[in-house]
Amino acid sequence: xxxxxxxxxxxxxxxxxxxxxxxxxxxxxxxxxxxxxxxxxxxxxxxxxxxxxxxxxxxxxxxxxxxxxxxxxxxxxxxxxxxxxxxxxxxxxxxxxxxxxxxxxxxxxxxxxxxxxxxxxxxxxxxxxxxxxxxxxxxxxxxxxxxxxxxxxxxxxxxxxxxxxxxxxxxx
Amino acid sequence: xxxxxxxxxxxxxxxxxxxxxxxxxxxxxxxxxxxxxxxxxxxxxxxxxxxxxxxxxxxxxxxxxxxxxxxxxxxxxxxxxxxxxxxxxxxxxxxxxxxxxxxxxxxxxxxxxxxxxx
Numbered sequence: 595x596x597x598x599x600x601x602x603x604x605x606x607x608x609x610x611x612x613x614x615x616x617x618x619x620x621x622x623x624x625x626x627x628x629x630x631x632x633x634x635x636x637x638x639x640x641x642x643x644x645x646x647x648x649x650x651x652x653x654x655x656x657x658x659x660x661x662x663x664x665x666x667x668x669x670x671x672x673x674x675x676x677x678x679x680x681x682x683x684x685x686x687x688x689x690x691x692x693x694x695x696x697x698x699x700x701x702x703x704x705x706x707x708x709x710x711x712x713x714x715x716x717x718x719x720x721x722x723x724x725x726x727x728x729x730x731x732x733x734x735x736x737x738x739x740x741x742x743x744x745x746x747x748x749x750x751x752x753x754x755x756x757x758x759x760x761x762x763x764x765x766x
Numbered sequence: 767x768x769x770x771x772x773x774x775x776x777x778x779x780x781x782x783x784x785x786x787x788x789x790x791x792x793x794x795x796x797x798x799x800x801x802x803x804x805x806x807x808x809x810x811x812x813x814x815x816x817x818x819x820x821x822x823x824x825x826x827x828x829x830x831x832x833x834x835x836x837x838x839x840x841x842x843x844x845x846x847x848x849x850x851x852x853x854x855x856x857x858x859x860x861x862x863x864x865x866x867x868x869x870x871x872x873x874x875x876x877x878x879x880x881x882x883x884x
Contacts, residue, residue, distance in 0.1 A: 603862055605855040607777065613854070617862045621869040629868055639864035738773065741854045 610734040613741055615727045623718040626725060627686035630714065631655045645669055657683055661691065682713070689714045708736050772824065776847040779823035784808070785816050789839060792826060796836035 601618040608614050619626050629635045637651035640663065650664035657680060664675035675696035682690035690713040708731070715726045731737035767775065779785055788802055803813040817837055820826045824843040829836050 601866075603855055603858040605851050605858070607781070607851075610781075615855075615858050617858070619862075619866060619869055621873060625869055625872055626865075629865055629872075635868065635872075639861060639868045641861075641864060734774070738770065738777075741850070 608728065609730075611732055611737050612728055612730045613737060614729075616724065618722050618724045620721065621723055622721060623716040623723040624686045626723040627689075627716055630689065631685075641665070650675065655680055655683055655689075657681060659683075662696075664696070678712075681711075687716055689716075708732075708740075710736070710740070772843075773847065773850060775823040776825060776843060779819050779825055780847065782816070782819075785820055788813075788816060788820065789825060789844070792837060792839040796829065796838045798834040798836050800834075802837065 601620070603615055603617040606614045606616070629639065631653060633651045633653050636653065637648045640651065641648055646665050646667050648663065648665050650662055652663075653659070653661040655661075659680045660677065661680070662675065662677040664673055666673050676693050677696050678691050678693040680689070680691045682688055690711070693710045693712055695708055710732070711730045713728045713730075715728075717724050717726075729737075729740075731740055780789075784806060787806070791797060791802060791805070799810050799813055799817065802817070803810045806813065817826065821828065821837075825840055826837045827840055829838055
């Protein structure tokens with residue numbers, strides 16, 4: 595039955611400043627690693643939402659190397675992006691990098707704002723790779739803001755429901 | 767409290783294993799402080815402290831009418847907090863489903879293959 599098991603993402607809050615996402619994949623970890631570190635593979639799944647494209651996906655995966663991701667919504671041209679630097683590259687087991695939100699492409703101006711440190715740990719058992727991604731936002735406020743707006747993900751769409759709940763809370 | 771402050775209080779309250787166990791107990795029905803203290807090997811004042819945190823977070827309430835003042839779970843707040851993370855989880859799940867597809871494609875054909883994707 596193991597071959598038909600469906601894996602789903604688990605989200606936990608290991609500390610006040612962190613969010614952790616755990617997910618397993620039916621693939622060897624070298625492949626899961628490549629899907630995260632080879633730009634032409636990464637841009638195929640980092641997309642996330644229909645109607646968005648990923649015009650920029652650059653990654654220089656080595657310690658001190660940088661990356662830049664940008665997404666564009668085709669309908670209105672809205673753009674959103676992230677950039678950062680790799681601090682730990684232990685292929686295919688561990689990948690650590692920092693991340694800055696890049697709303698408009700002027701990356702240098704944003705360097706000091708809302709730095710998030712992301713650490714991905716890849717383990718493989720019986721052909722199944724488990725990826726544990728821990729994001730440390732530095733402060734609780736930044737974490738809560740990022741999680742509740744979905745900005746960590748580059749996609750703040752689909753949060754109308756949350757907005758509605760929050761608006762109702764404020765109204766009541 | 768603003769909605770943000772309320773979420774903060776909720777998550778702070780949920781961060782403790784004893785408080786989560788208290789919530790799990792209250793999920794099956796009201797209980798007095800003495801009843802709640804029983805399985806935890808804790809003094810009633812210690813339990814009361816946890817209950818105060820849970821109540822401030824809006825996760826439980828105290829029934830004033832009865833003499834033993836039983837505590838009752840407030841499901842709406844818990845659902846709100848869980849929903850907050852669930853939205854976030856779904857964003858990742860969507861992305862990782864796309865990764866599943868990619869990994870499936872990569873394993874279905876050798877990496878060196880020149881065949882075009884369709």
